[in-house]
Amino acid sequence: MVVDQLSPAEVDRVFQALADATRRDILTRTLRGEQSVSALAAEYAMSFAAVQKHVAVLERAALVTKERRGREQLVRGHLPTVRRAAEVLAAYERIWRGRAARIAGLLNETGEAP
């Protein structure tokens, strides 16, 4: 089970990282392709340092990886972590679909008296 590879503390970091619109946007861009921090900074009405901070939060949550190449810091989205977050949501979805199906079954049993 892939999801087991994330400890609760790691999952907390993922979810906190995803709780911010700018970070979600950075993640989307870096999942499409590698981006330098300076290229990312040009996209937002905020300081280079602020963007760098957002990238650091994403990096701690293992949602992106950062690599220094010459004077550039290159950021790349880390798909396995994103997948695991989606898998956890999917697990909850299965749980609630199961519950709804069982409620329907129960209502059928109890509701048959005329």
Next chain:
Amino acid sequence: MTVISTTTDTDALTLTLVAEFAAPVEQVWQVWADPRLLEAWYCPPEFPATFTTYEFEVGGTAEYHATGPDGTRYPAWWTITAIEAPHRLEYTDGFADADGHRLDDPAPTRNTVTLETIGTGTRMTLLCRFDSLPHLKQIEAMGQEEGLSQAAAQIDGLLARASAGSGH
């Protein structure tokens, strides 16, 4: 007939499920309000639920456990945060340790259940919010089980309808 749609929002970390039941709102409310009915559906048949405490009131506590096929108990709890019978229920659902002490970390989920009348039936909307996630191992294991038990429940439902004759 049950129509279900689900929406997961990986950004907002919410799950929304909409289900429609061919029963009046009061009857659907009862599957939440009556702990004996609740036990019949809250956990998969392979992990049956036992509610040992059920205070169905605002601020009330529920204590329950699921029992796995190997006899392992998975203790859990609710705190009920809002009740507007028979239309709305809000509760927090979390795990506990073997002694029944609530685990704050990982954080519980916050759930809102809304029931509304549609024609002769009921639409139930469930909104599940995650601040973070409860025990991944347990959740994932139960999620896997759901795949099987959901199919079983659907077959049961079909059989129940078939044996009830031509229905409506």
